Amino acid sequence: MTQLMRSVMLLRPDVTHARPLTKKERIIVRTKLESYGGAETVKNAGLMLLYTMLRTIEVRRMEWAWVDFDQPVVNFPKAAMKKSRDHILPMSYQVFELLKTQYKNSGNKKYVFPAVYQSDGMLNQMTLNRMLKYIGLNTVSAHDFRATASTLLNEAGYEEKWIEAQLAHTDDNKTRASYNHAKYLVDRRKMMQDWADMVDGWKE
Numbered sequence: 001m002t003q004l005m006r007s008v009m010l011l012r013p014d015v016t017h018a019r020p021l022t023k024k025e026r027i028i029v030r031t032k033l034e035s036y037g038g039a040e041t042v043k044n045a046g047l048m049l050l051y052t053m054l055r056t057i058e059v060r061r062m063e064w065a066w067v068d069f070d071q072p073v074v075n076f077p078k079a080a081m082k083k084s085r086d087h088i089l090p091m092s093y094q095v096f097e098l099l100k101t102q103y104k105n106s107g108n109k110k111y112v113f114p115a116v117y118q119s120d121g122m123l124n125q126m127t128l129n130r131m132l133k134y135i136g137l138n139t140v141s142a143h144d145f146r147a148t149a150s151t152l153l154n155e156a157g158y159e160e161k162w163i164e165a166q167l168a169h170t171d172d173n174k175t176r177a178s179y180n181h182a183k184y185l186v187d188r189r190k191m192m193q194d195w196a197d198m199v200d201g202w203k204e
Contacts, residue, residue, distance in 0.1 A: 008021055019144055019147055020147045020151040021145070024037060025137060028135065029046075029050065029132075030050065030203050031202070032135035033046050033050070034203060036131065040114055041106065041120075041123065044101065044130075045059055045123055046131055048062075051092060052089055053166050053195070056128060056142045056143065058076065060113060060122045060128075062074065062112040063112065064103070064109070064112055072091040073088050074091060075089075076089065077089055091192075093193065095196065101133060129141070141173055146167060153195060158191050159187065161184065162191050163172075163191075165184050166188050166192065
């Protein structure tokens with residue numbers, strides 16, 4: 001092994017894996033987000049992450065053109081998703097009300113959660129990381145919210161295939177994945193309402 005290879009290996013950062021939040025961390029994030037004193041857009045983006053099991057980039061990329069209040073769903077196009085497949089997010093009551101509130105802040109813009117101090121562009125990822133640190137969660141990442149939802153919903157007995165579909169963990173068979181995604185929509189809608197209620201139950 002060359003000296004250069006050894007140096008590269010030494011400089012490579014440790015891989016950190018998502019983990020479910022502890023009970024204490026769950027109480028902190030839901031309680032302190034409620035009273036977050038920063039921009040309302042940042043607060044709402046944080047709550048959106050908690051309620052929906054979306055990835056950070058998916059929340060930041062979300063456009064008003066994809067939001068359908070009548071259904072109510074958010075229709076993510078292939079280009080917005082990690083797996084390059086359409087993704088449907090059924091809205092819980094909490095998400096519906098959150099997006100109605102957020103529309104007053106950014107309904108005239110492209111992105112649902114736009115950059116706070118810019119005329120256009122999506123919310124910066126570092127803004128969400130700073131928000132977590134501000135509320136006292138220095139060792140928590142937004143990706144941990146997805147791990148928390150997956151763990152707690154599995155423990156509560158929800159179908160793994162519903163959870164995987166909601167996490168947009170689709171299989172490699174595109175036809176089957178598309179069929180299952182639509183097939184489970186009714187079940188996922190109830191699950192996501194139950195999940196949002198569970199999240200609100202963390203508040204002190």
